[in-house]
Amino acid sequence: MQYLEGRKFVVMAIFLAVAVVFATRLFYIQVLDGSYKLAADRNTLQRIVQTPYRGLIYDRAGKLLVQNTPVYDLMVVPREVKTLDTARFCQLLQLPVEDLRAGLLAAKTYSRVKASPLVPNLSTPELAAIQDNLMDFPGFSIKARMARSYQDTIMAHALGYVGPVTPAHLEKPKYAKYIAGDNLGISGLESFYEQQLMGQRGVQYRMVNVRGIEKGAFRGGEFDTLSRAGQDLHLSIDRELQRLAEQLMAGKRGSVVALDPKTGEILAFVSAPSYNPNKLTGKGLGNRYMELLRNPERPLFDRPLMATYPPGSVFKLVNEAIALQAGVVTPTTGFQCNWKLVRCTHRHEPPNNVNIAIKQSCNPYFYQVMRAMVMRGRSTRKTEDAALGLADWRQQVVNFGLAQHLGVDLPGERMGLIPSPNFYNKQYGKNHWNFRTVYSLSIGQGEIGITGLQMANILAIIANRGWYYTPHFVRSIGKQGPLPQFQVQHRLPIEPRHFEALVPGMQEVVDGRGGTANLASLADVGISVAGKTGTVQNYHGEDHATFAGFAPAEDPKIVVAVFIENAGFGGLSAAPLASLLMEKYLRGKVAPWRKRWENWLPGPADRFLSRRH
Structure with missing residues (x-):
């Protein structure tokens, strides 16, 4: 009986304990904790x-x-x-x-x-x-x-x-x-x-x-x-420079990228044709977006970032730099302007050194530079010899930020194309191509494709004599600086002296007698410009015009790369446009007599400019 009496008290104690727990919990829920009341009272x-x-x-x-x-x-x-x-x-x-x-x-x-x-x-x-x-x-x-x-x-x-x-x-x-x-x-x-x-x-x-x-x-x-x-x-955008660049590109198709080579900061970024950004905000955004999307001029297409074109003669600078590093040529190496190899743009004196070759943009000269780089004395008729040299050439070219995403702080960047031996094997079949198949790469033509942003970065590398920061728009986020990846310096495996060897010839392009970009000269206002023109073959219409350069040549503060579709010779349209932007950024204004160009450049190249050239 005592055992049963003890069990009764144990059971009672358990029930009492459970009751106390429940009472405590209910008191907490109903009196202390308002979260349950919050859920129960959502209707109020x-x-x-x-x-x-x-x-x-x-x-x-x-x-x-x-x-x-x-x-x-x-x-x-x-x-x-x-x-x-x-x-x-x-x-x-x-x-x-x-x-x-x-x-x-x-x-x-x-x-x-x-x-x-x-x-x-x-x-x-x-x-x-x-x-x-x-x-x-x-x-x-x-x-x-x-x-x-x-x-x-x-x-x-x-x-x-x-x-x-x-x-x-x-x-x-x-x-x-x-x-x-x-x-x-x-x-x-x-x-x-x-x-x-x-x-x-x-x-x-x-x-x-x-x-x-x-x-x-x-x-x-x-x-x-x-x-x-x-x-x-x-x-990092310079509003006045951006506004001028867009004004100069009105009525054109193409791109302009200006950046500070020492920091990688983008100063101007133009895709033409463009649109008013206020069109894509507010009520009716969807309808206005569809109007822009259906526009045959493709104003939504971001050309500096997404359009890839052969770079033309601007690419000769890349080929020369890697050939100098490889030791297959020197700054004093001369080649004949042999039209049997490839046609040149015009008759000129023999390019006895790299400065003359750059100034004259001699196609046969740079054909022979690339042949020396790729073939190294091997047969130009054998695929295996061309493939071996082309693979090494491509590896050096990619170091310039080509055939890859540079990593700019915009979505949608295209990589472009630097063809490899495998690319040609797929195009022509294994053992069915040789150096004569790919020689157009020596003058920036053929299968190669780069963006306007990549072209600007190439000139930043030359301006810095061998290094660059990833191009970017944002200087600071709140009170902090740019993202970490934009503060890393990228250095190419090419000695600075080889880039230095290119600059005098690039200055002759602009300021030398008979240079291909005399209309880009700012010598009258005391600014030295180094650059390179390009005329890109276009099998679907008029040739495209390019110019890429930097100023001042001895201490570059701005790089400008211009690409204008169907505008013909780069020295007549792209080069003077770039010089206006350089002058505006460096001086804060444009010389009165040169300011008149702003009214000519948006349309086809003016006859007056052609006569001056």
Whole structure:
């Protein structure tokens, strides 16, 4: 009996202990912890998501390029929509009934319990009409957010644009932080620096009555979180230089890239034709985007980053540098201008050294330079000999940042092409090609393809005598500097003296008598320019014009690479355009007599320029 009596007390103690635990837990839930009450009272609480203030974008002088303007979206939670007076609702918003039904269906498809935008970018009259009557339409709310607006019409391709997050985005883990109605960077710098620009959203809980009227913060804001604004971007772009470059490229197709060779900072970046960046913001963005997309001139195509062309004679500088490093030629090596090897652009004196060859842009000379580099005395008729030398040649060329992504801070960069022996094996079949098949690479023609950005980087390497920083737009993010990858110096395995040997010839191109780019000379204002012209063969129409150079030649502060489609000889169109940009950047102005060129250059090469040449 005593045993049974003891068991009774044990059981009673257990039940008592469990009762105390449950009572304690209920007291905590009902009195101390408000989170459960928060969940139970959602029908009397309003959860307000605070969209963070997107970071601003400034030019190198600290002037605003991209700012935020407030816009308002009409949001809907389908489950909370009860008896909707469709006729009155549509009358207030001047919204077709079919659009309302389609919007509600899309919202239900996304989520019945989450808010999604029904009418984005409300106009001021629409906002006023619906806001005064919102209490009569349960399930609907106004969400304020910031849209982008642009202070100028320049830099559309580099800046990019911001658009609404789509259901397809929300299905991807990468966009887990986003909700319907958010914006995100779609292209350009807006996309590349999305994580820095977007900031961090906040949440506020507000007590509301059955009519939707706010009664104050829930529990004094205990569960609220503050939004955190995105970081500002400070670019290296020179606004006035950019504006002038776009003006000069008006009516053309092509690209201009200007950068500071000592830092890799991009000073101007032009893709022509372009468009007004304000077209891709605000209400009707989708329709305007489709108009640009269907435009046969392809204004959305980012040519400096995505268009690849043979570089023409500018590439002769690369071939000469690697041949000098290999020791197969010296600065004093001369070759005959032998038209039996390849045609030259014009008759001239024999190029007895590299300076004369660069000045005259002698095709036979650079044919023989590359033959010396690739063949090393082997037979030009044997595939295996050509393949062996071409593989080594390609490895040296790739060091210039070609046939790869440079890593600029924009999405969508193309690699370009430097052909390899395998490429020709696939094109012609193994043992069915030799040096005579690939000789056009010696003058920057044939299968080779590079971007305008890569061309500018080649000249930065020469300007620095053998090294470069990855080209980039952003000088600082908030109060910090550029991203780490843009602070790493890349040095080529070519001695500085070999790059130094190229510069006198490049100066003769511009300032020497009979040089191919005399129209790029700035000698009259005391600035020495080193550069190289190019005329790129185009089998589908007029030849393309190129010029790439830097100034001052002895201490380069700016590199400019110009590529103009169907403009013919590079010395007549691309070269003078580049010189105007160099003068503008270095002097802050353009000489009055040369300023008149601005009115000629946007169209075909003027006859006056042809006579001067």
